[in-house]
Amino acid sequence: MDSHITIFDTTLRDGEQSPGYSMNKQEKVQLALQLEKLGVDVIEAGFPIASDGDYETVREIGKIVKKSSVAALCRTRYVDLERAVSAVELAAKPRIHTFIATSDIHLKYKLQKSREEVLESAVKAVEFAKSYYDDVEFSAEDASRSDPEYLIEIFTAVIEAGATTINVPDTVGYALPWEYGELIKTLNENIPNIDQATISVHCHNDLGLAVANSLMAVRNGARQIECTVNGIGERAGNASLEEVVMAIETRKNNMAYTTGINTKEIFSSSQLLAQITGKGVQPNKAIVGENAFAHEAGIHQHGVLKNPLTYEIMTPESVGLTCNRIVIGKHSGRFALGKKLEELGYFLNKEDLNQIYNEVTKLADKQKVVEDKDLISIMANTNYSKKNPDNSFVAG
Ligand code: KIV
Ligand code: ZN
Numbered sequence: 001m002d003s004h005i006t007i008f009d010t011t012l013r014d015g016e017q018s019p020g021y022s023m024n025k026q027e028k029v030q031l032a033l034q035l036e037k038l039g040v041d042v043i044e045a046g047f048p049i050a051s052d053g054d055y056e057t058v059r060e061i062g063k064i065v066k067k068s069s070v071a072a073l074c075r076t077r078y079v080d081l082e083r084a085v086s087a088v089e090l091a092a093k094p095r096i097h098t099f100i101a102t103s104d105i106h107l108k109y110k111l112q113k114s115r116e117e118v119l120e121s122a123v124k125a126v127e128f129a130k131s132y133y134d135d136v137e138f139s140a141e142d143a144s145r146s147d148p149e150y151l152i153e154i155f156t157a158v159i160e161a162g163a164t165t166i167n168v169p170d171t172v173g174y175a176l177p178w179e180y181g182e183l184i185k186t187l188n189e190n191i192p193n194i195d196q197a198t199i200s201v202h203c204h205n206d207l208g209l210a211v212a213n214s215l216m217a218v219r220n221g222a223r224q225i226e227c228t229v230n231g232i233g234e235r236a237g238n239a240s241l242e243e244v245v246m247a248i249e250t251r252k253n254n255m256a257y258t259t260g261i262n263t264k265e266i267f268s269s270s271q272l273l274a275q276i277t278g279k280g281v282q283p284n285k286a287i288v289g290e291n292a293f294a295h296e297a298g299i300h301q302h303g304v305l306k307n308p309l310t311y312e313i314m315t316p317e318s319v320g321l322t323c324n325r326i327v328i329g330k331h332s333g334r335f336a337l338g339k340k341l342e343e344l345g346y347f348l349n350k351e352d353l354n355q356i357y358n359e360v361t362k363l364a365d366k367q368k369v370v371e372d373k374d375l376i377s378i379m380a381n382t383n384y385s386k387k388n389p390d391n392s393f394v395a396g
Contacts, residue, residue, distance in 0.1 A: 005248065005257050006224040007241065008200065009040040011273065012061075013047055013073055014238050015228040020279060025057045027276045032061045034272050035068065035229075038265040040241075042069040042095060044226075048087040049080040055087050062091030069093035069135060076100045076125035085132045096129035098122075099139035099167075102146040102154060119154050123161045130162030137200065139167035144175040148183060152190050159193045165200050165224060166191075170213055173206025173236060181216035188221035200224035203239045205231060210239035215247060218257060229273045230281055230288065242266045242287040242319065250314045267320035287319055294325040296369075298333030301326055305339055328375070330364035344372060346379055356382065 012028050012035075015021060023031070028045070035043050043065060048055040062070045070091040074080035076098050088094035100111070100122050107113055113121070122138060129136045138158040140151055155166045168187065170180060184201070188194055201217040201224070203210040214225045231240030245261045270288035274280050283291045293316040295301045303310030305326070316323060326336050334357050341348060341356070348356060359378050364370050 001221070002223060003257050004223070005218060005259050006041045006198065006200075007039075007245065007259050007261055008042040008044065008071070008224050008226040009035050009038075009228065009241060010044040010202075010226050010238060011035070011228040011230075011232065011241075012057075013044040014202075014226075014234060015232040015273075016046075017234045018232045018237065021232055021277050023276055025053060025060060028057050029060055029064065031272060031276060032065055034265070034269050036065050037262070038269050039260045039262045040068055041260055042071050042224075044071040044073060044097060046087075047073045048083040049074060055083060058084075058087040059090060062088045062094065066092050069095045071095035071097045071137065073097045073099070074125075076121045078128065081125055081128050085129065088133070093135065094133050095135040095137060096133055097137040097139065097167075098125045098129055099141050099169075100125070101141040102150060103142035104147070105145065106142050115150055119157055122154055123157050126158045126161040126163045134164065136163050137165035137167055138163040139169055139200075139202065141169055142171045143168040144170040144180060144183065145172070148186050151183075151187060155187060155191050155197075156193060159191065159197045163197055165198045167200040167202050167224075167226065168217070168222070169202040169226075170204055170210075171202075173204035173210065175203070175209070175213055176207075177209060177212045177216040180213045181220045184217045184220040184222050198223045200226060202226035204234060205236040205238065205240075208236070210237070211243045211247065214239045214244055215255070218255070229269050230285070232273070232279075240286070242270065246287050246314060246319065249318070263318050264320040290325075293321060294327050295336075296327045296329045297331040298336060301332055301336035301339075305336060328360065328364070328370040329368060330361060332360075332364070340372075341375060341379070344375060344379075352382075 016023060032043055045058040045061040046054040048058050058072050070088055072084035072087045074084035084096050100118055107118060126136055126138055140154060143151060199222040201214050201222045203213040225244055227239040227241040227244050229241050231237040245259055248255055248257050248259060249263060267288060270281060281289050283289045295304050300311045326340055328337060328340055334353055337357055337360060338353050360370055363374060
């Protein structure tokens, strides 16, 4: 089985559905260009039926993005499909992504349709999309709470109708990793024409399991992961692109998969999204949070300064950061303080360092973090006047 994982980015569609994250056309175009640079295989640019603005944005992204496929989302209704088909007509690599719910709870309360009606609607939508483009994705919304037998039936039918990707969303973030893995395995083993399509996964993070579920799906035969930068998306968000990709990169020894992502563009993509939306990233967010590569505890700092592998499983450089961050606080030791002072140009002998260390720990007791400017001010108030490497005790 192919080991390449297609990265389908839905920051501009599902991501934008998170409250407070709406973006205008120019912002979305800017982000789409960054996503292309990041190397995502598919950019889901929007939901063209939702508004004229969304339609125009998808069109514009289709016009300018050349390397990534550009997908437009639509329900299985003809008005939706026509709008989506038209929105990606200028794209170098257009994809139509059509969806309908398949769980009994959605059929009964939301769609008021029978399973037969839903299946017919899905097949007709895929046939319609296929009459325009080769690349057609079908999603069974709320798949993780749908009857697997019914999923086998509907996925078989849409592949027969021309779907090249079948997506198995955990729409409400309810699945557990082993359950979800089992579902993907069942589909992979029982859909008779599955060799003609790629299995995709789209996991929401309501229980904090979106990344784990996506990886479990890959282990069981999925080859496309739908995800977003910074993990944004409906409610608790979607699987985070940077976490999925760096898990695959970092644990190559356990998972022999590849992606086309240029990981060095991860940090700038995250920052661009935060800057555009005005929503910062939580400090302890894996991979891209400001503390993801920061060390405050003395023991950790000592280890990292001697050899980063002691406390870092991946390098900050690999995600586009220039260095790890040694934070001086009340847990820091003399070794890290000496290194930090060297970075600032002060090379202290043992005696001076002890004296400064006492000053710094007093300050660290009062405030959480001792900033560079605090260190400079402490140094200015001592009789240490020269920046002299020959004086150095701590550099080793
Ligand atoms: O969560 C979901 O089910 C979706 C589909 C439209 C793919 O976002
Ligand atoms: Zn979703």
